[in-house]
Amino acid sequence: MSPVVQDAREHLSRAGIYPTSQRRALAGILFDRHQHLTADQVFEKARSKGIRVSRATVYNTLNLFVEKGLLREIFVNATHTFYDSNIHPHFHFYNVDEGCLTDMDGRIADDLILHKLPHGTVVEGVDVVVRVRNHS
Amino acid sequence: MSPVVQDAREHLSRAGIYPTSQRRALAGILFDRHQHLTADQVFEKARSKGIRVSRATVYNTLNLFVEKGLLREIFVNATHTFYDSNIHPHFHFYNVDEGCLTDMDGRIADDLILHKLPHGTVVEGVDVVVRVRNHS
């Protein structure tokens, strides 16, 4: 499977993001393929690839990417936020045993969910939150 | 509107929860009416009503109530968990400006949501997470 984004520099510039070396390096990790990563996982991946970057910059960059629409935040519990490189609307399965998030393809429906469960899992709960903000 | 639960002691016992005084007092707050409260809000309400209870007990009790099916947890961001006294399946609007959660009645649907928005608000995002756990 080819990377979601071929040219990180180009991708960032088009989103109005100044393509610094750290941002390009993190983009390289995030947009390599569709995946779900926590800030800490991004930080560790960067470190293991020899990229010199601080935790603060990882958080700054992830927030910037979210703000600019390159990433989507998904809240699964009180202490974990995943950053999803797939920004198209879709739903997720969060496995509380594994601590991992997987995509559910198709549209949500009460009975549909039960037929699309990852093999060997059972539903623990469904959270639907529509986040709104006050108009202008 | 009458309280969701008339007799807290009875409600707890029926759920297999030992109805200690702290638990009855917290139940009195939580099941007074349908509402969305954070652990801290429950703690503050209890304090302002003169109930002698520790933070640890508030957390213990909320977790116990969730475990026993009296409350439902809803994750809206990385540092806030609301405890909902309405355990029937339903969806929510989370206002990021106000930091409050309100009910959306009816079933979720892409176009439906837009017609049920709280007055003066716009959609910021929709999070749907189906939490699963490994079978047995």
Place this chain on the structure above:
DNA sequence: GGTATATATTAGAATTAATCCAAATCTAAA
């Protein structure tokens, strides 16, 4: 080039929700 100006990065401290812990307290039954 050289200097000013704005932006980005950094390490470490601070914050905050939530949990953990070991000691103290309560309760029910014998």
Place this chain on the structure above:
DNA sequence: TTTAGATTTGGATTAATTCTAATATATACC
């Protein structure tokens, strides 16, 4: 009572995230 088990407690701890203030980097103007 005595005892055993469950509950509550305050304070310490954890972990994700943000803040801060100093440093570094890049762009613009002369």
